[in-house]
Amino acid sequence: CYMNTFIQSLFMTNHFVSRIMNFRLHLKKNPSKVDKEDHEFGIKVVELLQRQMTRMCVTRHKHTDIAEILNAFPADYRSGSQQDVTETIRFVFDKLGGFEQPLIREVFAGELKEQLQCQVCGTVKSRPETFSDLVLSVPKADVVERSGIIPTTQTLLDQRLMYELMDESEPVFC
Secondary structure, eight states, rough: OHHHHHHHHHHHOHHHHHEEEEEOOOOOSSHHHHHHHHHHHHHHHHHHHHHHHHHHHHHOOOOOOOHHHHHHSOOOHHSOOOOOHHHHHHHHHTTTTGGGHHHHHHHHHEEEEEEOOOTTTOOOEEEEEEESSSOOOOOOOHHHHTTTTTOOOHHHHHHHHHOOOOOOTTTOOO
């Protein structure tokens, strides 16, 4: 199950386990009604993850049950149908406060700096972008078969971060 895999991945992330044990979710300044509801659900998720990580640390059993966590989640997660794991991770990270909270920012986030340089005057414009996941363009199987080269994660990451030259159809205004 995708949720079991996600919970196991969190457990295998030592920095997450150590941080979740003492983590306290803080409510945003000037929260809306939705922010308050998300905060309440987030507090529940934090408590559930703290209990689950503790069980996983101290048990001698090969498996631990995550029914308590699943029961707290919306019905879509309990239906038994497969959910998109990326959307699940984003949902959980959002309920844990996203980048505004140190737990996600310090354990799972990174920052890319997109830079645009004018080819005429050389002016550089920078824009930082915080992320918790990167979308990598994985080639289709037939493309890999034709090329005979199996791309590595590093190759896909290098392609994602490659320098891109803008042409006249995409002008940069200085």
